[in-house]
Amino acid sequence: MSADLTELYQQVILDHNRRPRNRGKLPTANRVAHGDNPTCGDQCSVYLRMDGDRIAEISFDGSGCAISQASASLMTTQVKGKTAPEVQALYKNFHDIVTTGHAPEEISDLAAFAGVHSFPARIKCATLGWHAAIEAMKSDPMPTTTTESHVD
Amino acid sequence: MLDLQKIRADFPILHQQVHGKPLVYLDNGATSQKPRAVIDALVHYYERDNSNVHRGLHALSMRATDAYEGARTRIAKFIHAADPAEIIFTRGTTESINLVARSWGHAHLQPGDIVLTTEIEHHSNLVPWQQAARASGATLQYVPVLGADGEGGLDLAALDRLLTPQVKLFAFTHISNTLGTVNPAAEFCRRARAVGAVTVIDAAQSIGHAPFDVQALGADFVAFSGHKMCGPTGIGVLYGRRALLDKLAPDETGGGMVSQVTYEDARWKPAPERFEAGTPNIADAIALGVACDYLDALGRDQIAAHDAVLAQLAMEKLSTLPGIRIIGPRAGAERSGLVSFSFAEVHAHDIVTFADEDGLALRGGHHCNQPLMRKLGLTGTTRASFYLYNTEEEIDLLVASLRRTVKFFGVT
Numbered sequence: 001m002s003a004d005l006t007e008l009y010q011q012v013i014l015d016h017n018r019r020p021r022n023r024g025k026l027p028t029a030n031r032v033a034h035g036d037n038p039t040c041g042d043q044c045s046v047y048l049r050m051d052g053d054r055i056a057e058i059s060f061d062g063s064g065c066a067i068s069q070a071s072a073s074l075m076t077t078q079v080k081g082k083t084a085p086e087v088q089a090l091y092k093n094f095h096d097i098v099t100t101g102h103a104p105e106e107i108s109d110l111a112a113f114a115g116v117h118s119f120p121a122r123i124k125c126a127t128l129g130w131h132a133a134i135e136a137m138k139s140d141p142m143p144t145t146t147t148e149s150h151v152d
Numbered sequence: 153m154l155d156l157q158k159i160r161a162d163f164p165i166l167h168q169q170v171h172g173k174p175l176v177y178l179d180n181g182a183t184s185q186k187p188r189a190v191i192d193a194l195v196h197y198y199e200r201d202n203s204n205v206h207r208g209l210h211a212l213s214m215r216a217t218d219a220y221e222g223a224r225t226r227i228a229k230f231i232h233a234a235d236p237a238e239i240i241f242t243r244g245t246t247e248s249i250n251l252v253a254r255s256w257g258h259a260h261l262q263p264g265d266i267v268l269t270t271e272i273e274h275h276s277n278l279v280p281w282q283q284a285a286r287a288s289g290a291t292l293q294y295v296p297v298l299g300a301d302g303e304g305g306l307d308l309a310a311l312d313r314l315l316t317p318q319v320k321l322f323a324f325t326h327i328s329n330t331l332g333t334v335n336p337a338a339e340f341c342r343r344a345r346a347v348g349a350v351t352v353i354d355a356a357q358s359i360g361h362a363p364f365d366v367q368a369l370g371a372d373f374v375a376f377s378g379h380k381m382c383g384p385t386g387i388g389v390l391y392g393r394r395a396l397l398d399k400l401a402p403d404e405t406g407g408g409m410v411s412q413v414t415y416e417d418a419r420w421k422p423a424p425e426r427f428e429a430g431t432p433n434i435a436d437a438i439a440l441g442v443a444c445d446y447l448d449a450l451g452r453d454q455i456a457a458h459d460a461v462l463a464q465l466a467m468e469k470l471s472t473l474p475g476i477r478i479i480g481p482r483a484g485a486e487r488s489g490l491v492s493f494s495f496a497e498v499h500a501h502d503i504v505t506f507a508d509e510d511g512l513a514l515r516g517g518h519h520c521n522q523p524l525m526r527k528l529g530l531t532g533t534t535r536a537s538f539y540l541y542n543t544e545e546e547i548d549l550l551v552a553s554l555r556r557t558v559k560f561f562g563v564t
Contacts, residue, residue, distance in 0.1 A: 001560070002171065005509050009502075009560070018562070040501055041518040041525070041532050063531040065501035066561075119505065 007115030008122070009066065016070035021077050026059040030141050035132035037124055042068045046076075046132040050141070053083045060129055067113075067122050072129025074109060084137045091130045098126045154450060154458050160541050162187040162446075173511030176546045181329050181357060181490050181537030182515055183379045186443075190382060193442040197435045205434055206408060206425075220434050223441030224424070227389060230444040231374065232365040235394050240427045241437050244388035245356040246276040248375030249323070251390055251427065252352055253280035255403045256373075260320055260350075263289030268314055268322045268349070270295040270306055271527060274329050275520040277354040277375075281323055290320070301479040302331045302528055311343065319349045327357035330519045330533065331480035332463065332487040334358075341370040350396070356380055360447055361489060361539075362456035366391055378436065383443035387436035390427070397423035404429040447540075455540045459489030462538040462547060466491045469551045475563045476554075479533060490537035492519070498561045500532040506557040507534075512550060 026047035036043045042064030049057040058080055060072045075094075079087045094110050097103045101118070103111035116126045160166055163185045168175050177185060197219065203212035205220045221236070228236040242248045261267065267281050271294045285292040295311050298304025306324075315322070322344040326337050341351045352373040358364065360381025366374055374391040378384055392400070402409055402420055406429035412419040420426045447455065467483045470476055475495045481487040494500065500516030507514045517532045518525045525532060536550055 001506075001556070002509050005506065008505070014561070039517070041522070042501075043531075063499075065499040065505075067502075069499075122501075122505070125501070 004115065004118040008119055010112045010115060012074070012109065012112035013066060013070040016073040017066040020060075020069055020073040022059045023061065023073065024059055025061055026057055028057060029059070031136045031139050032142060033132045033135035033139050035128050035135065037064075037068075037128060040064070040125070042125060042128055044068065044072050044128045044132045046072070046129065046136045048133070048136045050137070055080055055082055055087070055137070058133070060132070062129075064128065065122075065125055067116065068125040068128045071113060071126045072132075074112070075129045075133060078110065079133060084134075087134060087137060091127075091134060094130060095127065098123050154454050154540060156541065156543055159450070162189070163541055164188060164191070166541060170511040170513075171509050173509075176510075176512045176549050178536040178538065178542065178546065178550060179513045179515050180380070180539035180542075181519075181535060183385065184360065184382050184539050185541070186384065187382055187446050189446050190384065190439045190443050193439040194384065194435055197438055202435070204431055216434055219438045219441075220432065223437045226441035226444050230364070230448070231359070231389075231391060232367055233391055234367060237423050238366075238391055238394050238397065240390040240392065240397075240424045241432050242375075242388045242390050243386055243433070244377035244379070245354060245375045246280075246388075248373075248388055248390035249277055249352065249354065250280045251403050252373050252375070252392075253284040255400050255427075256321070256350065256396075257281075257284030257288060257290075259399075259401060261285070261288035261290040264318065265290040265320045266314075266316070266318045267292050268295065268319045268344075269293075270324050270335075271297045272302065272306065272328045272331055272333060272521070272524055273323070273325055274354065274356070275522070276356075277323055277325055277352075278523070281321075293319075295324070297331075297333075297524070297527070300528070301477065302328075302333070302524070303480060303482050303485070305333050305481070306335060311340070315343055315347050315349065317347050319344070319347055321350045321352065323352035323354070325354040325357070327355075327361075327488040328480070329357050329490070330492050330521045330524060330535065332490045332492065333480055334486050334488055337371070338369045341372075345370060357488060357490075360443075360455075361452070361459055363452045372396055378440040378443065381440075381443055382446055383440035384436040387433050387440050389440075392423070394423070397427075400426075402426050402429065406430050408432075450540065458540060459538055460487075462542055462544070463487050463489045463491060465544055466536060466538070466547050466550070469547055470554070473551065473554055474558060479528060479530070489539065490535055492533040492535040494530055494533045495558055495561075495563060497563050498558055500534045502561070503534045503554065503557055506560070507550070507553050510549065510553040510556075512553055514550075 029047035031048040044062035098116040201215040203216040205217040225236045350372045355376040359376040377388040409429045478493045504516035
């Protein structure tokens with residue numbers, strides 16, 4: 001297997017693909033956005049519970065290649081607790097990483113996606129979840145339809 | 153038997169390396185490669201004969217016109233049409249189907265009418281009918297596909313129930329680009345005719361792969377593309393039975409398709425000019441005629457036999473891979489020269505990326521069959537599609553590449 005390919009499919013990515021974090025619908029969500037790549041059929045919905053201007057909870061749902069699923073999974077772990085400008089700044093770093101292959105030293109986990117830059121067709125896979133998250137933050141609050149349920 | 157060595161020598165593009173490996177081109181369902189003769193025809197036309205057709209009296213225009221109309225006659229012969237005027241040049245299958253959906257649909261469809269198609273259509277033979285039904289108030293219905301993997305083909309009992317006198321048009325694919333199912337097109341046309349429905353065959357996947365006779369099929373309209381049958385992109389054909397074309401209004405209007413124009417009105421030329429407004433795609437039409445010569449010199453029955461051998465061999469060898477789900481007809485059943493498959497734990501795009509590293513060109517995704525994918529509970533498949541230059545060794549390379557990939561992703 002080529003060096004480019006092992007660089008693309010790093011252990012971190014394979015792990016997030018196999019065991020995605022924060023996957024599924026978020027019952028308490030008050031924001032949602034859906035992203036898709038019509039050409040590949042990849043889909044990603046991001047659910048947020050905003051507490052003031054910060055992301056209190058986040059989850060994602062969808063289907064797609066290992067790169068898109070792992071990226072969405074990793075994204076959810078990175079943006080929790082952040083404001084919209086902070087998420088935008090983080091996305092800019094991520095976008096630089098996947099398009100140039102260079103990761104700033106302080107960015108650790110996201111650097112796993114540096115290998116994407118050798119595969120330009122896959123950049124949109126890596127950014128799909130991020131776009132959905134940013135759209136969700138911008139979207140109008142949705143009426144919460146969940147009723148208070150008894151939790152032990 | 154096809155002489156593969158000789159055929160491969162005819163296709164310059166095949167002789168290259170991709171990521172340091174010899175190219176194994178298995179994406180023929182998307183587009184085929186072009187033989188030297190077709191490429192040369194394009195170069196020759198632009199270097200020697202390029203001119204506008206039909207209206208010129210100079211030597212080049214006459215040469216271009218003769219070659220362009222010669223291609224029409226050649227293609228009529230290729231599909232055994234009764235009359236070259238039944239061959240309308242379009243950009244491809246999609247434009248051909250849209251032409252029927254808009255022109256025929258606008259003139260004939262009314263509220264209460266039914267347009268019948270099938271659950272296995274490519275978007276190009278589905279969305280235009282959704283639009284035509286919406287515009288006219290007609291209803292769109294689908295012949296269901298049978299089996300959890302679509303292996304049972306179209307439900308012929310349901311077809312009989314669905315084909316009522318309300319059905320004004322039945323549009324179906326000859327060969328499914330995803331399942332590899334070969335529909336009994338002549339039988340479908342016969343049943344449709346019995347209720348007075350007009351038939352539209354999407355022949356994109358079949359036209360360059362087997363003998364094709366529009367009269368024997370009994371088809372009213374047939375749509376296909378040049379680029380999947382060794383011809384150039386940007387050229388395709390709508391075949392229409394003369395009696396239908398003569399009554400059909402044009403979809404696009406402008407130069408070349410009119411006989412008389414006043415400030416108040418215009419009168420149309422007969423088919424095929426009526427449906428070819430503006431300067432046509434002359435060079436690619438001519439080269440498509442050359443592609444017909446190329447395929448017929450080899451024999452389309454021979455190509456069909458070669459496809460069938462490769463498809464069965466691929467079925468046999470792919471089925472040894474752990475976790476593979478092959479969709480479409482089961483091993484041993486009739487199948488066109490393509491195989492689509494999926495692995496629960498590895499997405500098609502990851503498979504295709506790994507295969508690319510091994511020099512293999514595959515296609516992964518929904519193959520413009522989103523509703524079918526949803527029905528089969530799939531987000532996409534990987535497809536290997538074969539043609540006249542593919543070899544048995546290439547199937548071994550495919551299977552070896554897939555085996556490495558699924559192992560990498562931990563599928564055992």
